[in-house]
Amino acid sequence: MNSENRPVRVRFAPSPTGPLHIGGVRTALYNYLFARRHNGTMILRIEDTDSQRFVPGAEEYILESLKWCGIEIDEGVGVGGPHAPYRQSERREIYLKYALQLVDAGWAYYAFDTAEELDALRREAEARGEAFAYNYAVREKLVTSLALPAEEVKARIDRGDQWVIRFKMPENEVVGMDDLIRGHVEVNTSTLDDKVLYKSADALPTYHLANIVDDRLMEVSHVIRGEEWLPSLPLHYLLYKAFGWTDAQPQFAHLPLLLKPTGGGKLSKRDGDKMGFPVFPLFWTSPTGETAHGYREDGYFPEAFINMLALLGWNPGTEQEIFSMQELIDSFSLERVSKSGARFQPDKARWFNAQYMHRKTDAELADLYQPILREHGIEVSDEMAGRAAGIMKERATFITDLWDLTSFFFTAPTEYEEKQAKKYWKGQNPAILRELRGVLEGIDDFSMENTERIVHAWIEEKGYGMGQVMNTLRLALVGAGKGPGMYDVTSFIGKEECLKRIDNLLTNLKPAE
Numbered sequence: 001m002n003s004e005n006r007p008v009r010v011r012f013a014p015s016p017t018g019p020l021h022i023g024g025v026r027t028a029l030y031n032y033l034f035a036r037r038h039n040g041t042m043i044l045r046i047e048d049t050d051s052q053r054f055v056p057g058a059e060e061y062i063l064e065s066l067k068w069c070g071i072e073i074d075e076g077v078g079v080g081g082p083h084a085p086y087r088q089s090e091r092r093e094i095y096l097k098y099a100l101q102l103v104d105a106g107w108a109y110y111a112f113d114t115a116e117e118l119d120a121l122r123r124e125a126e127a128r129g130e131a132f133a134y135n136y137a138v139r140e141k142l143v144t145s146l147a148l149p150a151e152e153v154k155a156r157i158d159r160g161d162q163w164v165i166r167f168k169m170p171e172n173e174v175v176g177m178d179d180l181i182r183g184h185v186e187v188n189t190s191t192l193d194d195k196v197l198y199k200s201a202d203a204l205p206t207y208h209l210a211n212i213v214d215d216r217l218m219e220v221s222h223v224i225r226g227e228e229w230l231p232s233l234p235l236h237y238l239l240y241k242a243f244g245w246t247d248a249q250p251q252f253a254h255l256p257l258l259l260k261p262t263g264g265g266k267l268s269k270r271d272g273d274k275m276g277f278p279v280f281p282l283f284w285t286s287p288t289g290e291t292a293h294g295y296r297e298d299g300y301f302p303e304a305f306i307n308m309l310a311l312l313g314w315n316p317g318t319e320q321e322i323f324s325m326q327e328l329i330d331s332f333s334l335e336r337v338s339k340s341g342a343r344f345q346p347d348k349a350r351w352f353n354a355q356y357m358h359r360k361t362d363a364e365l366a367d368l369y370q371p372i373l374r375e376h377g378i379e380v381s382d383e384m385a386g387r388a389a390g391i392m393k394e395r396a397t398f399i400t401d402l403w404d405l406t407s408f409f410f411t412a413p414t415e416y417e418e419k420q421a422k423k424y425w426k427g428q429n430p431a432i433l434r435e436l437r438g439v440l441e442g443i444d445d446f447s448m449e450n451t452e453r454i455v456h457a458w459i460e461e462k463g464y465g466m467g468q469v470m471n472t473l474r475l476a477l478v479g480a481g482k483g484p485g486m487y488d489v490t491s492f493i494g495k496e497e498c499l500k501r502i503d504n505l506l507t508n509l510k511p512a513e
Contacts, residue, residue: 006248008040009221011076012066013047013211016058019284019292020065022344023226023258023267026309030255031224032071033310033332043218044076046087047211049204056287065281068302070325083218088210095205098213098243099165099198103145107242108197110145110163112156117143135193136171165198167208167235167242175234180222180253180334187234195235208232212239220250224334227254253334256313257341267344277346281305299398300349304356308349312342322355354397362386368399376403378410388492391484405482409492412501413479416509420471420481425505426512429472432464436473437502440495448491476505 012028014020035042044066046059063078075081085091102108111134113121118134125132140146144166145153157163173189197209205213215223233252240249258267261275269292272279282294295305307323315338316323316331323331360368366386373385389396392405416425439458443451459469470486477489477498490498 006219006221008035008038009043009219010035010040010224011043011045011215011218011220012071013045013214013225014062015047015050015053016055016062017050017053018055018058018286019280019282020058020062021267021269022279022281022295022309025065025069025071025281026258026312027224027226027255028066028071029069029306029309030314030332030334030337033329034222034224034334035074036329037332040221041074042072043081043083043220044073044078044086045214045218046077047207048087048089049092049207049210051089051202051204061282061284068296069281069306070302088214089204091210091214092204094217095198095210095213096203099205099209102167102197102239102242103165105242106168108165108167109139110153110157111139111166111196112143112148112161112163114162133193134166135169136190139166139168139194163200164196166194167197167239169194169235170238175237177233177237177252179230179233180251181256181337182230182254182339185233189234189238192234208235208239212236212243215250216240216243216245216248219248222253223250224253224255227257230254253337256338258312259341259343261344261346263341263343271344275346277349299400300353301356304353305349307356308352312344313338322352322359350397357393357396357398360393362390365389365393365399365402369402372399372403373410376407376410380410384492391488391492408478408480408483409489412497412504413477415479416475416505417480420475421509422512424468424471424475425509429468430506430511432469433472433476433502434506435462436469437499437506440490440498440502443495446491446495448487451490452487473502476502 010031012031014024014028032042034040044063046062048054048059059077066073073079075083076086080086099108103110118132121138122132134142146168148156169192170189175187175189177185177187179185195208196206198205204210214220233254236252237249240246259265260267260271267279269279272293278293278295278298280292280294281296283297284292284294296302303325306325307321307328310323310328310332311321314332314336317336363382363386366382366389369385369389370382373380388406388409389402391409392402395405396402436455436458439455440451443454445451455469456466459466471481473486474481474483474489477486477493483489493501
């Protein structure tokens with residue numbers, strides 16, 4: 001069945017070689033959005049054939065990251081499915097059969113060169129001012145099944161000599177390829193080398209063979225991956241041709257790189273360390289104890305993180321910036337993915353988080369804020385926690401900002417901001433505050449609206465300055481020149497607490513000269 005009209009099946013296939021970079025998360029996200037947009041299937045496959053780079057804990061990290069991001073897996077590692085197993089290390093017996101099929105068909109050959117022999121060839125080429133390429137020019141002069149008699153090849157294999165199977169790249173042929181993002185691309189095979197497909201040393205395939213075989217067996221319809229795999233596309237096209245699978249070849253889409261904030265080069269952990277932002281979704285501790293910041297632990301909401309990431313390389317064609325996951329699914333198309341790299345902007349990431357903070361209900365904020373309040377020894381109802389957070393959320397970027405912004409709601413000031421005190425705790429202001437205390441004490445309905453009406457009428461009657469009175473009251477209730485409107489504070493803390501805090505200021509702070 002042609003890939004244009006068969007069911008959409010995509011795969012995210014990370015290698016467990018460390019924490020999942022946000023570029024990898026974006027690849028997973030675009031696969032997921034594409035699958036959901038087309039009522040397709042999202043597969044998670046772990047490509048762990050590179051045993052030397054395997055890092056314990058990395059697979060678990062990948063699974064937890066996808067879960068936190070809200071990227072749901074339909075089939076694959078952690079879920080199961082009809083094409084199990086989904087870890088390539090558990091599929092090793094599958095690949096040799098296909099590698100040998102290519103040898104038998106004349107599309108691949110055995111190579112017995114040792115690492116030392118290949119190093120010597122590279123050094124010789126460098127001495128001549130050339131780059132060594134294992135290709136059509138040398139493969140019949142080296143220790144390969146193309147140059148050795150069949151009996152010797154068999155003897156070497158039988159006695160346990162190490163070997164690899166290399167793809168026999170055709171000479172001087174043009175490979176025409178189509179990419180859903182980049183259009184039609186052509187490459188001459190004479191510029192390509194004979195890639196290793198399988199290694200006897202660990203009885204495992206390389207990425208090139210394994211991903212082609214697995215994509216075929218798992219009926220993958222679209223391969224959406226990073227542009228670093230674009231140079232491998234001619235080989236992958238030729239592998240489909242060599243196996244006779246062109247009728248079921250997936251469509252390819254190569255995503256642009258995530259670039260440094262400066263725009264020059266791929267975004268790396270070093271950039272994040274230097275500029276103070278994470279490049280991984282979750283906090284990571286390596287087996288050697290090295291750590292890296294994560295968006296989750298740095299206080300980002302998963303939906304803000306995903307919204308930010310979706311717009312790095314894709315645009316909806318409108319001015320809209322805030323998208324729910326469902327809105328992303330409904331809007332997403334590969335046609336609107338950029339060919340050029342997308343520059344990461346730390347400030348924009350924080351902006352997105354602030355937007356999601358501002359849109360949260362008091363009930364949602366209460367759930368998130370209560371653990372922080374408890375850390376500070378504050379035990380209040382969810383209603384009070386949510387109300388405080390709701391009043392100040394417009395000034396916050398992260399949940400962790402809320403304590404500094406709202407602590408005065410829960411704890412009376414024990415000291416007073418020097419600048420504010422010098423400015424307002426002088427002259428007739430202490431006497432005015434004492435007078436105001438009497439006004440407040442006489443109010444029965446201490447609601448925001450009623451308190452504001454009575455106090456404003458009193459200020460007008462007395463001819464006092466509004467700023468003069470309100471800032472002196474702010475000093476008493478908050479202890480600093482910050483916070484929301486004063487009637488938000490009075491209604492929140494209540495009459496008794498207001499009077500107590502005014503008394504504290506009147507008793508404990510000597511007015512400025």
